[in-house]
Amino acid sequence: MGIxxxxxxEKQEVRQGILTAAREIARQEGWQSxxxxxxxxxxxxxxPTIYEYFESKEDILVELLREGFxxxxxxxxxxxxxxxxxxxxxxxxxxAYWNFAMSNPELYQVMNGLGxxxxxxxxxxxxxxxxxxxxxxxLVGWAQARGVDIPDIEGAVEIIRSLVHGLISLSMVDxxxxxxxxAKELIHRAMCDMFAAWSTRQEE
Amino acid sequence: MGIxxxxxxEKQEVRQGILTAAREIARQEGWQSxxxxxxxxxxxxxxPTIYEYFESKEDILVELLREGFxxxxxxxxxxxxxxxxxxxxxxxxxxAYWNFAMSNPELYQVMNGLGxxxxxxxxxxxxxxxxxxxxxxxLVGWAQARGVDIPDIEGAVEIIRSLVHGLISLSMVDxxxxxxxxAKELIHRAMCDMFAAWSTRQEE
DNA sequence: TTCTATTTTCTAACACTGTTCGACAAAATC
DNA sequence: GATTTTGTCGAACAGTGTTAGAAAATAGAA
Numbered sequence: 001m002g003i004x005x006x007x008x009x010e011k012q013e014v015r016q017g018i019l020t021a022a023r024e025i026a027r028q029e030g031w032q033s034x035x036x037x038x039x040x041x042x043x044x045x046x047x048p049t050i051y052e053y054f055e056s057k058e059d060i061l062v063e064l065l066r067e068g069f070x071x072x073x074x075x076x077x078x079x080x081x082x083x084x085x086x087x088x089x090x091x092x093x094x095x096a097y098w099n100f101a102m103s104n105p106e107l108y109q110v111m112n113g114l115g116x117x118x119x120x121x122x123x124x125x126x127x128x129x130x131x132x133x134x135x136x137x138x139l140v141g142w143a144q145a146r147g148v149d150i151p152d153i154e155g156a157v158e159i160i161r162s163l164v165h166g167l168i169s170l171s172m173v174d175x176x177x178x179x180x181x182x183a184k185e186l187i188h189r190a191m192c193d194m195f196a197a198w199s200t201r202q203e204e
Numbered sequence: 205m206g207i208x209x210x211x212x213x214e215k216q217e218v219r220q221g222i223l224t225a226a227r228e229i230a231r232q233e234g235w236q237s238x239x240x241x242x243x244x245x246x247x248x249x250x251x252p253t254i255y256e257y258f259e260s261k262e263d264i265l266v267e268l269l270r271e272g273f274x275x276x277x278x279x280x281x282x283x284x285x286x287x288x289x290x291x292x293x294x295x296x297x298x299x300a301y302w303n304f305a306m307s308n309p310e311l312y313q314v315m316n317g318l319g320x321x322x323x324x325x326x327x328x329x330x331x332x333x334x335x336x337x338x339x340x341x342x343l344v345g346w347a348q349a350r351g352v353d354i355p356d357i358e359g360a361v362e363i364i365r366s367l368v369h370g371l372i373s374l375s376m377v378d379x380x381x382x383x384x385x386x387a388k389e390l391i392h393r394a395m396c397d398m399f400a401a402w403s404t405r406q407e408e
Numbered sequence: 409t410t411c412t413a414t415t416t417t418c419t420a421a422c423a424c425t426g427t428t429c430g431a432c433a434a435a436a437t438c
Numbered sequence: 439g440a441t442t443t444t445g446t447c448g449a450a451c452a453g454t455g456t457t458a459g460a461a462a463a464t465a466g467a468a
Contacts, residue, residue: 411466
């Protein structure tokens with residue numbers, strides 16, 4: 001009776017193959033040239049077969065979006081235990097965010113509607129909220145260690161995220177003078193600036 | 205001999221009509237559904253006629269990109285004279301940047317590769333550099349008035365720009381908790397945080 | 409094994425996209 | 439009025455996402 005399970009396993013493999021193929025093409029040639037027919041050719045099936053595994057092309061992108069947010073959340077959690085210093089931890093998280101985007105640009109693009117990708121309905125997967133919460137916890141830890149009070153912590157997290165995302169997305173369209181090494185340096189500097197600002201808050 | 209000039213004027217009007225039509229469709233239905241045939245129908249010409257005025261569809265987008273950067277640069281310069289206070293001036297510029305993006309989302313998208321737009325070659329028009337320089341001059345003025353030294357001013361400008369752009373682009377895909385009013389508020393707060401950080405630089 | 413029944417896969421097509429070619433008409437020049 | 443230049447369009451090409459129905463492969467029962 002294990003024949004049914006084998007079949008199920010094979011189906012999952014084909015499904016994963018579609019996702020992988022789409023990612024590879026996007027990475028090599030950009031999302032613009034990710035085509036159902038090209039994906040089909042790469043997995044050695046005919047185009048209609050893809051619709052047995054995904055409702056539409058957009059469905060493939062949505063699945064990769066979820067995958068991206070899962071990996072991102074995992075990457076942020078992974079650097080948590082690297083250090084005990086709350087400030088260094090936040091710096092590491094910003095760097096991890098950057099590293100993820102630069103190592104998986106095709107995922108980052110599909111996650112944030114960059115690189116010619118666009119959804120009718122940009123959904124926010126649970127993992128996205130996870131990343132946010134992880135960052136927030138790190139920031140709370142920092143504030144406690146520093147003995148400062150950050151009113152509206154959620155806002156502070158959004159500011160950090162916007163800053164890093166802004167540098168990444170501008171870097172991706174080559175709009176940062178000095179290229180990627182410079183952008184990475186600027187993230188570090190901006191984070192330190194924010195630390196400085198929030199440390200002196202009680203004096204305002 | 206004014207007949208040739210009239211003809212030239214009419215051609216410019218048709219050309220402008222194409223640009224306007226593309227913009228309007230993008231604003232109403234998104235760049236995804238901007239189609240040569242739809243643009244043609246709106247200006248009451250046949251599709252091939254468009255190619256008498258633009259080499260390709262991408263050429264239309266590039267022209268709108270340039271137009272966008274020109275308007276942006278003008279908007280930044282326009283708020284320069286609103287106040288003499290250097291800090292308020294920078295706040296006004298950040299708000300003007302935000303206002304421009306929210307008033308002309310279709311232009312902002314085409315300027316930064318958002319909303320499903322993507323170019324083979326993202327060019328940086330002269331007006332883009334202009335905006336950068338204007339912001340830089342405002343920041344230099346602020347530093348002088350405050351009596352602080354900002355090493356690597358260009359980097360500081362890129363940080364400001366990334367922050368504002370990050371908030372805008374996340375806001376456009378509805379990823380800022382609290383929506384647009386909240387995002388606008390966060391820009392103001394982040395700017396003030398940056399002022400605080402750079403004011404206390406000499407103490408580090 | 410052989411014969412249904414079911415599931416999986418593909419061929420062919422549809423409506424749409426950006427773009428081009430060659431014919432046609434209008435206008436300008438002589 | 440005849441001719442050349444200019445402007446415009448119908449039809450078509452190759453490519454896109456997607457679907458319907460036929461063909462093939464596999465499953466279970468005789």
